[in-house]
Amino acid sequence: MMKTKTKTCTLFCLVSFYFVLNALHVLSASKSNAVSYILSCGSASNEADPDGRKWGPDTQYLVSQANSETKGAQYQDPSLPSTIPYMSARIIKSELTYSFKVPGKTRHWIRLHFYPTNYETYLSNNAYFSVVADGVTLLKNFNSSITALALTQSHILREYSLYPSGEVLNITFTPSPDHKDSYAFVNGIEVISMPDLFKRAIMVGFGEESVNTKSSVLQTMYRLNVGGQFISATKDSGLTRQWYDDSSYIYGNLGMIPDIEANRKILYPKDLTGYVAPVDVYRTARALGMDSAVNANSNISWTFQVDSNFTYMVRLHFCELSYTKVNQRVFNIFINNQLAEQGADILIWTGAINVPVYRDYAIYVLGNDNVTITMNPDKSMTPEFYDTLLNGLEIFKLNDTLGNLAGPNPEISKEMEEYDRNWLRIVADAAEREEKKKKEKLIAGAAGGAGAVGLLAVCIVVYTRKKRVLGSECGATSGWLPLYGSWSNSNGKSTTSGKSCSSSTLSSLAQGLCRHFSLAEMKSGTRNFEESQVIGVGGFGKVYKGIVDGGTKVAVKRANPSSEQGLHEFRTEIEMLSKLRHRHLVSLIGFCEENDEMILVYDYMGNGTLREHLYKSNNPQLSWKQRLEICIGAARGLYYLHTGAKYTIIHRDVKTTNILVDDNWVAKVSDFGLSKTGPNLNQTHVSTVVKGSFGYLDPEYFRRQQLTDKSDVYSFGVVLFEVLCARPALNPTLPKEQVSLADWALHCQRKGILQDIIDPQLKGKVNPECLKKFAETAEKCLSDQGKDRPSMGDVLWNLEFALQLHENPNGASLIADERSSRTTGAINSGTNGSHGGESSIDDMSDGLTTSAVFSQLVNPQGR
Template identity: 70%
Template structure:
C-alpha cells in the first residue's frame, strides 16, 4: 500500500516536472520571439537618415530637422577630409547642410541599414564653392547607390551655373533589393586632380506613389514605374507659389513656381481658390499624400476668351537628357465647373497626344473638388537630331463631339521624373548653360514671330473692313493698327513681356537683339531706355570698365549679389566707384538692369545711392554707382571683424535709410515701392551716411484711385511682407514691414533668418514679436548694447519696429511716421528731457499740414533737394520734412 502510494506520488511529481519544463520552453520561445521583434523593426517601419558632411555633432536646421555627423556611416574615412565653406551665398536656403562638407580624394562609401524593402528617397546636397585648396572646377566624380549609377563625371559648379543656382539638390526615388544600402563616391579618372564632395545626404522612407504608365507613341505599351529608380527633375506648383518642404504633409518635397517654364507668349491666367479651409474629396486611387493641399488650390488656365484659346496652346518647356524615358505626372482639380463636357482639352507631350478629350469632372466621378493625377511616359531620343527638350502642351478639344461649353484647359501641378535605363544608369552629361539658353531663346523667338504675323494679318483684315465702310475711317484705323503693332514690339524689346523677364531665360539674348550699333562699333541703348534716362546717365565703354577694375580682377570684388559681382573701381583718373557686373548665370537680368537705370536716373536724394552710369557694350550689363566706403549695414552688425557700431550710429543709419524710403514713397512724382528692403541693400559711405540701394525689383505704386498693385511676389525671405506673399497685392506698407525686420536686425545683431536656431527662433520677426509680448525684449538685444540704451529710447524703438511688423498693412505706420518715431527715439537717447519739445514740434507740423503746406522733395533731380540735405543732418531740422507724415 505504502509502495503503491509512493509510486503515485512519484508519477505525479514527474508529471509536474514535465509540465514545468514544457511551460518553461513555451515562455522561453515567447520571450525569444518578442526579443527578435523588438530588435528587428517591422518591414513597414520607417527610416530617416539626415547626414551633415564634415561635422562632428548633431545640428538642428530649419523646421526642426536634426542632421547628424556623417562619420559613423562612412565605411572608411582615411581618404576623406572635412571642409568648411568660407563664403555663404545670400541665396542659400539655409546654413545646414551647405556650409560644411566632406572632400573625398579616392573612392569612399557610406553604409545605411534600411528597415524592410520599401521605397526610399535619396537626396544629395551640394554647395559648389572653393574649399581651401580644392577648386570647385575640379570636383568631377561619380555616385553609385544600390548598384544604380546616379551621377557620372558630375561637376557641381558647372551644374549650378547652368541652373543659375547657388546650390544643387539631386533627388532620387528607388526600391532597394536588400536592407543594406551603399552609396559610393568616386573621383573621376578623366580629370587630373579631381575629387568628390558631399555636403548633405538624406535617406528617407517614402510611400509607394508610382505605378505603371502608358508609353506615348507605342500602342498599348506601358512602363513599370513601381520598380524603376526615378530622378526628380521638376516639381511645379502650377499657377501658385513656392511650397517649402515643411508644407508637404511630412513628405519633405519642395514645389516650385511654374512661371519660368511657361514657354509661349500665351501664359494664360492663374487662379486661387477663394474658399477658406477647402475640403478636397480624396479617393483610394488618389491619396491625400499625392500632393500638398496648396497644389490643388491654385491652377493655370488659358483664360476666358475661347476664340483666342482655340488658336493657341498652354505650354511648358523643360530641358532633359536624351536617350532616357521620362515619367510625366500631371495634377488636376476642377473647382470652377460642376458638370462634364464644360472644360475639355487635349494633352500632348513632345508632340505626342496623351489625351484627346481630358475632362477632369469625368475623371473625378462626375464631381468637382476631387484631386486627380495622370501619369504618362515618353522616351526622348537624339537619333533624329532631337533638342534634348520635353514640352507639355494643353489645347482645347476643338473637335470634341459634342463641343464643350468653353474652350479652355487647366493644370494644377506638374512633376517630371527620369527613369533608369536597362543598364541601371541615370547619369547624363553636365549641362552647358549657353547652349541651353540659346535653345530656349530660339524657341521663344520663333513662337513670338508666329504670333506677330498672326496679329498683323488680323489687323490687315480689320483695316479692309473699315476701309469698305469709309475711306477716312480706314486711314485712322490703319494708323491705329500700326501704332499697336509698334507698341507691342517695343514692349517686347524692353523686356516687358513676362516670358522674357523670367530669371531662368537667357540674360543677354533679348538685350543684344534690342541694341543698335553706332558707326564706331559701340552699341547704344536708345532703343531700350527712355530719353530721360539716357540724358541723366553716363554711357561707359567696356574698355573703361576693364581698365577701372584691373580687368575685373577678383581682388577688386567688394560684394556678390543676385545680379552679379560688385567691384571697387576707378574712373576719370581717380574717382572711386562701385561697378556691378551682371553674371550670365544670374537669376536677375535684363528686366532688373533696365528697372535700375530707369528708376535711379530720375531720383536724386542724399539717402539714395546715386547711379553714375552704365555700360551695355559687348553683351555686357554693367551699372556704375557712387562708391560707398563702409559697405553694407549688415557687415557692421554680425559675423564681422569690423568695430561694433554704437547705438547712436545704428539709430542714425536707420534714420537715414528711413529718409530714403520716405522720399520714395511720397517725395517722387509717383510712389515707388522698393520691394527688397534689407540690411545688405542699405549702404554706408565714408562719413557714415546711410543710403538705400538696389532698385532692380522696384515697382511704381498704385494710382490715386487704387489701393495696391497686383504683381508676382518678389523679395527676400525673412523680410517679405506676409500679406503681400498671401495676396500678391503690393503696397508701400510692404516696404514698411521689411524695414521693421531691419530695425530688429539692427537691435539684435542677428540675421533675419537663422535655420540653426530652434524652430520658434528661426524667423527674427516672429521671435522678436514673441519676446516683446512676453516682456523678454532685453534677452534678445545685442549683448554689446546692453546697458547702453536709454530705456525710453529702447521702448520707442521697439514699439516702432513692432508696429511695422503688423500682419495687416493697414495697421502699419506710414514711412513718415516711422521716420518721426526714429528721430524721436534718437532725441530720447541723447536728450530725454527734450522729448516734449519734439512732440510739440510734430503737433505744429501736423497743424501745418492741415493748412495745405507742401513738402520740398522732387522727382528727376531738378529741385532744391541737394540744397536742403545739409540741414537734414540736424535732427531737429529734419522734422521740417515731415509736414505730411502720412504721405499721399
C-alpha cells in the same frame, strides 16, 4: 425590400471598414519600418535648419574615413536657403562609401546636396566625380560648379527614388580619374523611406503600350505647384518634397489663375492619399478662362530642359475647382507635340468637384533636350466652355537598361564662360594686389620695427642712465611704457581709427570703382535700419533713406538674405554702375560688404519711383508734360546704355519702379542687377536664361531665350502705356482680355478706342496729334518681333517730337522736317570719349533739357 437595402448597406459598411483597417495596417507597418537619415556631411554635431529639420553628423555611416576630410566653405552665398548643410562638406580624395541600414521591399528617397565653392585648397572647378547607389549610376563625371553656373543657382539638389536590393543601401563617391586634381564632395545626404507612388505610365505615341515605373529608379527633374507658390519641405504631406512655382517654365500664353478659396476642402479618394501631393497643390491651378471666343485657338505650354536619350515620366495633377458638370471643361494634352490624352474631362475621372486625380505619361526623348507639355480645349467634344486646367506637374527621369541615370554636365553659354573667366581674372588680380599690399606693409612694418627697436634701445640706455642718476640722487624707482602705435583688438577693429581691418575679395575688387562704406556707417546713417526709414521694397531687399558724411542724403539698398537675387546681382550692380556716369542713370555712391551684409548706396531720389506718381498712391497726379519729360529722360538713359558706353548694355528689367525721379523731376534709370553686356559686332543676340518682370517681358526673348537691346525697347513700350493709362502692367482682377496692359492697349489702339482706357485725369488735356504720336511709338515698341521694333534712339526722337506737338503743334512739324539735316554733335563726341578703361563718360545730353527742341540725333542706331 427594406431588408435587402439594410443588408446591402451593412455589407457596404463592412467592406469599407475592412478597407480602412487594411489601409491603417499598411500605413502603420510602413511607419514602423520607415527610416530617415538626414546628414550634414562634415559636421561634428546635430544641427537644425531654419525649417526645424534636424541634421546629424555623417561619420558613423562611413565605411572608412581614411580617404576623406571635412572642410568648411570659405564663402556663404546670400541666396543659400540655409547654412545647414551647405557650409560644411565631406571632401573625398578617393573612393568612399556611405552605408545605411534600410527595410527591404520599401522605396526610398535619396537626396544629395552640393554647394559648389572653394573649400580651402580644394577648388570647385576641380570637383569632378561619380556617385553610384545600389549599383545604379546617379552621377558621372559630375561637376556641380559648371551645373550651378549654367543654371544660375547657388546650390544643387539631386533627388532620386529607388528600391534597395537588400537591407543595406550603399552610396559610393568616386573622384573622376580623367581630371587632374579631381576630388568628390558632398554637403548633405538624405535617405528617407517613402510610400510606393509609382505604377505604370502610358507611353505617348505607342498606342496602349505602357512603362512599368514601379521597378524603375527615378530622378526628380521638376516638381511644380502650378498657379501657386513655393511649398517648402515642411509643408509637404510628410515626404519633405519641395514644390516650385511654374511661371518660369510657361511658354507663350500665361493662362490665368482661377480665384479659389484658400481654405477649400480637398476630398482625397480612398485610392489616393495626401502623399501623392499636398492639398496646397490641388487648391491652386492655371487655366485659360471662360471666354470661349478667346480660347478657341489658344493653349498653355510648359517647356523643360532635360537630358536626351532617356525615358521620362510626366505626372500631371488635376482637381476640378469650378465646373460642376461633365463636358463643361474638356481639353487635349500633348507632350512633345504628340497627343497624350484626348478629351480629358476631370469630372469623368473623379465624379465630383474638389476631388484630386493624377495621370502618368511616359515619353522617350531622342535627339533633343526638351520636354514640352501643351494643353488646349477639345473643340470636337463641343464643351460648354473652351478651357483647360492643371494643378501640379512632376517630371521624373527613368534609368536606362544599363542602370544609368547620369547625364552630361550642362553646356555654359559663351557669354557666361567669358563672364566667369573675367570675374575669376578680376578676383585673382584683386587678390594679387591685396597680397602685394600685405607684403609692402610687412616690409614697411619690418623696417619700422627695426627703427623702433633701435630707438627703443637708445631710450632704454638713456632712461637707464637717468634712472641710475635719479636713483643715486634720491633713491627713486620708476617704470616705462612702450611706444604707442596702432593696435588692433580682437574683433578686427583698429583702436585708433575704429574701422575694420579686414578686407574681402569683393571689397578689393571694387577699390577704385566706388566708395567702400563700413557697416557702422550704414547703421548710423539709417538709425540701425529702422523701419521708419524704409522708402521701398524690391526683389533684392529693402531700401532705406540714409544720411552719410554728416548730411548727404542717400538711398541705402540692403540685401535680404532670403531674396532670390544675390551675389551675382550685387556684383553686376557694382561693376555696371561704378563705370557709368550719366544724368539719367542713378549714380552708385558706394557699397558695404561686411559681416555677410550686401548693401548698395545711391544718390537719394526725392520723388521716388515713377509708379508712385501714376496710381495706387496719395501723390499728386502728374501733368501730361511731366509724364512726357520723365519718359524722355528714361529713354535718354536707356539710349546711352545701348549706344553710348564702350559696350552695349541691356538693362533687362525696365519698368516704372526702376525709373526714379529726383527733387527736380529729372528721371533716372535704376537697378542694374539683371543687366547684361550686349552682343558684339559679329552677333545678333545674347543667349541667356530669361529674367525680368512679368508684364514687361519681351515675348520673343521669353520664347527663344535670345536677348537683344530690343528687349528693353519692348519693356519701355509697356512703360509708355502704363504712363498713359495709369494702371499696372498686369492686373489679375480684371477680365482676362484686360489682365495684360500690353495686350489690352494694343487691342484698343488697333480698334481706335485707346481714348477709352487712358487715365481719366488726362482726358481733354492732351493734344490729339501728340497722343497719336505717343501711342504709335508705344505700339511699335510692342511689336512681337524685335526686328520690327524701333531703336531706343528712334523712341527718344519720337517722344521729343511728341513733346513739341504738345507744346507747339505748328512748329513741331517744321522741326521734324529738319531731322535729316542735323549733325551728330554731342552724341558722337560722348561715344568716343575716354571710356576705354575704368573712366567715366559724362552725360551725352547733360546740356539738353526736355524743353530743348530735340536731342541732336541723325543716326539713332548708334554703333
